[in-house]
Amino acid sequence: MSAAMTTTPLPAARRGTYIFLEDARRTAHVYLMADVDATALRAARAAAERPASYVSYVVKAAADVLDKYPQARSVFRGGRAPRLSVSPSVHAKVLFDKTVDGQRCVVSGTVADVQDKDVHGVQATIDVYKKARVEDPEGPFARVRRLQRLPLPVFRLLYRVMSRDPGRRALLQGTFAVTSIGHEPVGAILPLISGTLGFGVGNIADAATVRAGSVVVAPVLTLSLVFDHRVIDGAMAAEILAGVKSRLENWEPA
Numbered sequence: 001m002s003a004a005m006t007t008t009p010l011p012a013a014r015r016g017t018y019i020f021l022e023d024a025r026r027t028a029h030v031y032l033m034a035d036v037d038a039t040a041l042r043a044a045r046a047a048a049e050r051p052a053s054y055v056s057y058v059v060k061a062a063a064d065v066l067d068k069y070p071q072a073r074s075v076f077r078g079g080r081a082p083r084l085s086v087s088p089s090v091h092a093k094v095l096f097d098k099t100v101d102g103q104r105c106v107v108s109g110t111v112a113d114v115q116d117k118d119v120h121g122v123q124a125t126i127d128v129y130k131k132a133r134v135e136d137p138e139g140p141f142a143r144v145r146r147l148q149r150l151p152l153p154v155f156r157l158l159y160r161v162m163s164r165d166p167g168r169r170a171l172l173q174g175t176f177a178v179t180s181i182g183h184e185p186v187g188a189i190l191p192l193i194s195g196t197l198g199f200g201v202g203n204i205a206d207a208a209t210v211r212a213g214s215v216v217v218a219p220v221l222t223l224s225l226v227f228d229h230r231v232i233d234g235a236m237a238a239e240i241l242a243g244v245k246s247r248l249e250n251w252e253p254a
Helices: 012-024 039-047 054-066 119-131 142-148 152-164 166-173 234-249
Strands: 029-037 074-077 083-086 092-100 103-111 176-180 197-201 205-211 214-228
Touching: 012 103, 012 142, 012 152, 029 205, 029 234, 039 054, 039 214, 039 234, 054 092, 054 119, 054 176, 054 197, 054 234, 074 166, 083 166, 092 119, 103 119, 103 166, 142 152, 152 166, 197 234, 214 234
Parallel strands: 092 176, 176 197
Antiparallel strands: 029 214, 074 083, 092 103, 197 214, 205 214
């Protein structure tokens, strides 16, 4: 006889994801994908005095492009009279894989005002989140931890209150999000978003690519873009993804 199934309440560490997905389901997701020749990125990382992850390069490249697209930095506000509030700054939400109370979960951190940082400034902020424990009461995830411990209805209510102001929402949720699975041999990820834009970063693998009319083997990563169709259309989203691809493939310090 097989063992009886064990049923437990949703772990507290997963409440944030649960509430986020409730919010994300209100978004009209559309996906685009592009392959990025990462040769210039590898060279830039090898030549840098301070190491930076590929995620940091994607965050910086996306911010450089979005700085020119104010509509894509809009925060959608629903209801009977839908409105768009444009963020004057570019904030990136970055996702981190953590273990809390023995439970694997994803938590997010914000890199604020990315347009004013170089890639190493982005990396410095990301490093703070990467090194931090969610359980640390004085760490960058302290607010997340407090929310996780609340009953789910209270968590949901506070999330809605904190997200009601578009400026606060842009800072907490980012004007765009970046999630990566580059540490595993998985080609692409199509993330869910609760904002206007989100980028997914796949792993880098050698692949045949065309350069100056010749086929060569080069490191390639798949970059996906998900956008809220209520806020922008496919033409603008395609321009943004193409712009980020070009920035990464022709990397030069800003």
